[in-house]
Amino acid sequence: MADNIKQSWIAAWQDKGFKKKLFIGLILTITVLVAFPIFFHFIENRDGYSINDPILKALPATDLSIPTFTCIWLVGALMLIRSIQSPALFLQFIWAFFFLCIFRIITIGTVALNPPAHLIPLMDPLSNKFYGGTYVTKDLFFSGHTSTQFLMFLLFTRKSDKTIALLSSIVVGIMVLIQHVHYTVDVLAAFPFTYIVYWLSRKVTN
Numbered sequence: 001m002a003d004n005i006k007q008s009w010i011a012a013w014q015d016k017g018f019k020k021k022l023f024i025g026l027i028l029t030i031t032v033l034v035a036f037p038i039f040f041h042f043i044e045n046r047d048g049y050s051i052n053d054p055i056l057k058a059l060p061a062t063d064l065s066i067p068t069f070t071c072i073w074l075v076g077a078l079m080l081i082r083s084i085q086s087p088a089l090f091l092q093f094i095w096a097f098f099f100l101c102i103f104r105i106i107t108i109g110t111v112a113l114n115p116p117a118h119l120i121p122l123m124d125p126l127s128n129k130f131y132g133g134t135y136v137t138k139d140l141f142f143s144g145h146t147s148t149q150f151l152m153f154l155l156f157t158r159k160s161d162k163t164i165a166l167l168s169s170i171v172v173g174i175m176v177l178i179q180h181v182h183y184t185v186d187v188l189a190a191f192p193f194t195y196i197v198y199w200l201s202r203k204v205t206n
Contacts, residue, residue, distance in 0.1 A: 005085050005190075012087035021205060025094040032101040040107055040136045048112035048138065055184045056177065061118040064175040069124045071168045071175075072145060078161060079152045087204070089155060096151055096201035103193055104144055111141040119180045145184045146173040148191035154198040 012018045115137040122135075122145075151173050153165035167193035173187040 008085075009087055016176050017118075018087065018091065023092065025091065025098060025204075028073060029094055029098045029101070030187040032085065032098060032105075040139060042114075043138045044136060046112055046138075048114045050114045050116070051183045051185065053116065053185075056116050056180055059180070061179050061180045063120045063123075064177050064179050065120075065123040066111070066178070067166075068122060068172055068175045071172050072149065075149055075152055075165050075168045078164065080197075082156065082158075082161065086157075089106060089157070091206045092201050093152075093155055095204050096197055097148075098154060099197040100151060100194065103197055104130045104139070104142065106191070107141050107189075108139050109181070113138060113140040115140070116180045116183055122176070122179065122181055127134075130149055140182055140186050140188040142193050143173065143176060143186045144190075145173050145176055145181075146187050149173075150191055150194045151198060154195065 079093060083093055095201045119137055123138065146169060149165055149169040153162055153169055156162045156165055169191075173190070177184060177187060
């Protein structure tokens, strides 16, 4: 299997189009990640409006940081493994993740929301590094945690992988609501926006 993976990467690396798209995708993604702390600092210091969310009102706020990030990082590790095995998947994931970041910057920048009542910050030291070392509470519309899981569901090709990622998408979406990290509309909107991101990444990488 290792030989097959090596041959796949050798063949991909000989394709000038693949190398060009990979380098551009990596540069764009890194640029967005570097800019994230500045953007999050901006949205945290602006005033927005609150949504009357009956579903959140019916859910007692509970800290589910550990199970939430257990799901997120397990599916992320699976994506890393599959990306190593498939250059095409790796390329599409890079571009899809870039588009996802851009879409969230646009929607969060456009829809100014205050955090839900009784919000409990998600505690994850690793991903928090991209937020500038602080707990961001106003990156709401749409849910990045839910959309990332659903994006991996769309990208995976194996049925078992897709099943795991889809279940994680649903479970993570529910858990961020229970923790009052997002409004219900943030979680629901993640699915159609993510599909658009997936479609765009297919257009670019194909």
